[in-house]
Amino acid sequence: MSSRTTAAHIVEADHFRQLAAGIDDHEAVRALWRSERSWRLVVLRRLLDAFAARDDATGPLPSLDKAWDLLSEADRTDHAATEEILARPTVGLWAAHTLRRVTRGDTASPPLWVDVGYLHSSAAAAAIRAGLDFTITVAVTHGTVVLPTVGAATLPGTTETAVVRSVSGQVTITGGATSVRVGSSEPGWHPPVLAEVTADGVRLAIELLDRDPYRDLRRPSAPLPLTARQIERWRADLAQAWEILVAEQRGRALSIAAGLRTVAPVPAKEQHRPLSASGAEAFGGVLLSEPDDPAQLAMSLVHETQHHKLGALLHLLDLVEEDRSRRFYAPWRDDPRPLGGLLQGAYAFCGIIDFWRMHRLRATGGAAALAHFEFALWRQQTLAVVRTLARSGQLTPCGEEFLARLHEQLAATQDDPVPEPEQTAAQRMAADHRAMWRAHNVRLAVDSDLALTAAWQSGERPPATVLDACGPELTVVAEPEIGWLDTRAVLTRHRLAPMVTPPARVRGATEADHALIAGNLDAARAGYLADLVREPASAHAWIGYALAADGPERDLLLRQPELVMAVARRHRQRPFDPERLLAWLTAGMPETMLREPEPRGWRVA
Template structure:
């Protein structure tokens, strides 16, 4: 019979009304966040219990390792000696990721790179790590991959491997006695140092960063773990070189200091919830690649941000995801089966369902709050113009994006209340937007992104397109008035719809950088994926040159679909054809579709500006 599992401090968790309102508005103080953290621990314990129930009727599922109940025995023994060590291990983001992925694999068996016994054997590695941290005397088998043994929250041991043995997976034994720990394999052993946080031959310890020098809260820089938010083949993660680790350490400390100064709710969330960061490869300037998972609350994966402020904004973004995911584990806000609606999400290239909209709106409301507070606190900083731009951009885009999901019928009463609180926060952000040049530019970029998204994903009705194409070909002076028809958006696969906003950020940060990009040969823009040369000329203040190149690109619309909306920006800057600008901003997908239909009917393309001007008269 399985022993009692490790226990959470409370058997029931609930939020008081004022705590729920704090979270719904995107904030939450230490007391509220602690409730979420305790509830998340109980959630992990329930998943562990579910896993044990699922494994119990599967004899031999752990292969050459002892039965899962033996690992559970060791974990329970460690919990009796040092409960905080077990709690720390179970709250690791990688533990949540592993639990959910293994449970899904057991429900729906499928081919996988990792053998099932080794996947289930992560429980043995967790138990061994807990026993080491609890000071137990024990000897216990764990999985080994090409001689590498990963002990969660401790580090990576590398064992000698026989050259003739081509098997990827084997077992090793973790032994502890008298304060000494070793990992023993078929061909040798690795001894851990007395202090496992120190490196030693064959031993790479988990590295941590203190948010404040010497402070108690330390973040795991998870560069060797196997269960990752952004999945990689098992064992493919590579340890950061010392300079890269130092860059991350510096940025995290500087970012946390900024949060304490300008965004205390996120600083509180970092202290209570943030547990690990998985570094990702470098990305383009102003395009930090970051990701979280609802199954790995408290964890994030990210490429290295360009500055402390950008790192702080990334922490804001990803910690909001963790807060909302923990809240949804405690109290669902909607019924997934009640809606199939897809929405415009300014932070994504693709249409998003309700769940994705909640996560994105919740995160970017806090991001906008951070940038507005940062710009107000540091009005003369080098990156203040970019901060004002981003604060105004996200506030404007959220005002477009949040009302639709807030009325979705799948929301329950609590969800509707939460979305109303979030809408209130969005309105306050809009009221905080001024009329500086970078803020006016943000409003333009918000309209441009929405138009470019429509161009990529909204489908005009074929009858409307045919009627308009026939009216144009017949020489009618005004287009016919047609009934409004709405089709659900579809993901056409277009990506990097934010390329022009990226060029704006580069220009605000260092105007000379745009000139340097313009001077480089070629038809692409290095370092700004998705941007065309026409986009670059517009960002450099050359709307006539941009107009010329966008018209050229419209000869090949499949290659440059964003040329239609780029043309609208150029025309607006020259003051030419306001009716065309109106059509290309409001219904660019209709302009593009009618242009194709006329071209197919007449055998030659109509002038894009004349056609857009004609459609704009409606």
């Protein structure tokens, strides 16, 4: 199969500027599709070369040459259809996943040939669309044969392979004693789940993936068939979300339409905690949980499209020269992030900020209050991240120019007025997440940690050397399973925009949290103190107490909670008095400690 091009890909200056601004860049997105096609073919070529050295590559399936020959013949007959299949996000995920298996010598289940068999299934799909007569054996995964863009067949029993046969336009899939006709109304045949919406002349056409084993960005997955009700809900939400996007952000809608091809739905998550994901290996595909409402879905489409664009741009340009030994604070994550991840997040959230900036002007009631809050929260958090990126010293010249344009975009939002209640809530939740992140992830040097704890236990004053040296000695550790750093922000969202069906509970929330968000500060402080007496090392309770308190202890906990946590984690004496520990630390703390700027990232412990 020919690549049909020999030209090297370049990033046009206009396209670079459009992508950095993130608006009205649909022509640049089309150019990225062309470069992503080349990237996909390079990965596929590497994969085929790697297969050649593996005797177990195809198992009971036909040789790779046979699958490749069928794909090539289909390409010569119907190039557009073959291109559509190869451009599928699932093909990118499959190729990258399988290449990793081959290069790492992965012998885990399933056998390698099961993954390799996706090439045979893709070749069969291309040949069906080209109208060819052929016969080829393909892999059956989780009782299903998936033919990308054509559909899927379910086969009962434990058969591992099936035969796809096409004769004069009649296609059957036979596994064991069962045969399913492609395109029929038989129970075993499942056509693609398509969703097509149009608003003011702008069309979006996607496939909802529920059976393809490579639809999940995280790992190959078993089918999760959508019910008729779920399909109806997704189509209805998508239609309303598309109306919002076209009406409020037509330029971004055009970019989404130019780039998005598939959505892999997963079950609804907790309210105000949606799951969305995309990956550089799957340009044009996103994984989304069923949204709370169409506005949330619209925001998620903007968010993941931003990731797609930057991921594809990074296949062409280096924006970061990363020091992998250092990590940074990202307000949208629980764990310390490398600089490249920080840039990805900043770019994605610039799109989110722009979405909420416009949507709040059309929303009403609780939806408007929530939109104001989201806009205020993320413009504050993202501006801080952009400033961290700027002083990191790890950007290439292209990266510096890209970031400068992001900064311009963010700076233009800083004077936009936000109602006082939502602005105050946003500032409080920004401080909450940052302090919670530090409390969990930031560590003193071991000798400082031990010296501080020993002084507390012996009743001595905090060592001045520890406090003075705290900043330079900080490191971070990754705690990927922290969870629920956003709990009080979720409670805030519920209070601003009550749901028709309120949740039975918000995971991670305590009675003290409910009191805090309701404005009952005395009850909140008492609740957090009681929690700390039971569990002195509860970062959640320490930071909650800070949000309900005032004075130097508030500043200490919100800006450098790692000092309190160093002692609390090692505390063994009972009863424990949280307020006495705060008073002890703040009495010996120089004022300069609470004014120290964040370092240029932290060294990984």
